[in-house]
Amino acid sequence: MARSAPYRLYYWPSIQGRGEFVRLALEEAGAPYVDVARGKGGMGQMMRLMQNAAPPPFAPPFLKHGRLIVAQTANILAYLGPRHGLAPAHQAGRLWVHQLQLTIADLVGEAHDTHHPISVNLYYEDQRAEAKKRAADFRAARLPKFLDYFERALAGSDGHYLAGARLSYADLSLFQIVAGLRYAFPRAMARQEKKHPRVVALAQRIAARKRIGAYLASPRRIAFNQDGIFRRYPALDG
Amino acid sequence: MARSAPYRLYYWPSIQGRGEFVRLALEEAGAPYVDVARGKGGMGQMMRLMQNAAPPPFAPPFLKHGRLIVAQTANILAYLGPRHGLAPAHQAGRLWVHQLQLTIADLVGEAHDTHHPISVNLYYEDQRAEAKKRAADFRAARLPKFLDYFERALAGSDGHYLAGARLSYADLSLFQIVAGLRYAFPRAMARQEKKHPRVVALAQRIAARKRIGAYLASPRRIAFNQDGIFRRYPALDG
Numbered sequence A, B: 001m002a003r004s005a006p007y008r009l010y011y012w013p014s015i016q017g018r019g020e021f022v023r024l025a026l027e028e029a030g031a032p033y034v035d036v037a038r039g040k041g042g043m044g045q046m047m048r049l050m051q052n053a054a055p056p057p058f059a060p061p062f063l064k065h066g067r068l069i070v071a072q073t074a075n076i077l078a079y080l081g082p083r084h085g086l087a088p089a090h091q092a093g094r095l096w097v098h099q100l101q102l103t104i105a106d107l108v109g110e111a112h113d114t115h116h117p118i119s120v121n122l123y124y125e126d127q128r129a130e131a132k133k134r135a136a137d138f139r140a141a142r143l144p145k146f147l148d149y150f151e152r153a154l155a156g157s158d159g160h161y162l163a164g165a166r167l168s169y170a171d172l173s174l175f176q177i178v179a180g181l182r183y184a185f186p187r188a189m190a191r192q193e194k195k196h197p198r199v200v201a202l203a204q205r206i207a208a209r210k211r212i213g214a215y216l217a218s219p220r221r222i223a224f225n226q227d228g229i230f231r232r233y234p235a236l237d238g
Helices: A019-029 A042-052 A073-083 A091-115 A124-155 A169-184 A186-195 A197-207 A210-216 B019-029 B042-052 B073-083 B091-115 B124-155 B169-184 B186-195 B197-207 B210-216
Strands: A007-010 A033-035 A062-065 A068-071 B007-010 B033-035 B062-065 B068-071
Touching (some): A007 A042, A019 A073, A019 A210, A062 A073, A068 A073, A068 B091, A073 A091, A073 A169, A073 B091, A091 A124, A091 A169, A091 B068, A091 B073, A091 B091, A124 A197, A124 B124, A169 A186, A169 A197, A197 A210, B007 B042, B019 B169, B019 B210, B062 B073, B068 B073, B073 B169, B091 B124, B124 B186, B124 B197, B169 B197, B197 B210
Parallel strands (some): A007 A033, B007 B033
Antiparallel strands (some): A007 A062, B007 B062, B062 B068
């Protein structure tokens, strides 16, 4: 059956970006996958599939599994989660994990817009003044608000993870958020970490997992860089 | 059983906002619901539930159904869809409809940020210059890109709706997008409509549905206004 074929992940080959949330889930699951655009001719394959797939994805990342094509990061995770024990078995738990993932997606969008508040079609250098303003608001108001929320979610959990005693894809994604924020806003994040010990402890716990640890140490993990969602511009840190 | 209780929708009482995507689904379904914060003492109830719910919602809208509380607009719709025939019965169809909804959510965020590109904690008047720049990019690049995508999705459908012959919650949401864009960007949208006849026809088809038509004519439909996601600032239209 086609569904037993390895997953094919399509995402920009030189950044972690939104694709990284999917990579982390696949790595933790130990699921065989091809990171298509990083292979020979892969970018062309991705662009052709973007053009021709029916129904079409709006943007990478998208996942091909047999004949099925799933796009939108949170939607891909909602598909993978139950298949690999990375989402609760009951409906209320699945809705909670997906709700968390969508809140993480909102935070990802806001983190991105700190360096691109005006247009994704312009360079950072062309919107530097506006970026400085938006980043100041992000550090002062939005970042604490999101981290307070995840801290509270962990405080209310009856286990070590966001949805209780069992790991879910939202935990992996929250690890990635912490890693990204540490890269992009080292000074602001150092201050925030003191106030959010549960979030920090969760991130450590994820990094220490066997498969995730091996992945992070491997060449499959692309390093953070200045083309991704999380970028280190000292002018935007506080 | 608690699940047969009417739905309780919690959302800001004076705007359509993100709550409107949920209202449209509930209205099309003919499902009994209470728009809690619009009733007497409702705002206090909403704020208390925001504080005390476990697990907590990050922000309105959220839906209470029996003991279940679901937040994040797209997540609420993913819950309601299969319960009311507003999502396909098969997995591939459900993933497609949710993928569309998440792309609509991205567009909603970008439409909002045309008038608040720097901070949700400042007035529009305090970020007018930046808003003008962001809105120019939205009109020139982002709006056409999103509408092209939905036009292509409809062209590839084997029926009148985004997911084929049967209405889904994504169709209702796309109607709301068209209505909001017409309010906020009447000039830019008039030009776009000529290039996106399928999107326009879908919006007309939704508005003409019996329950949706009755809802739109009722006092339950809050009028567009300058506090919502879609705002009419002539300086931001082109």
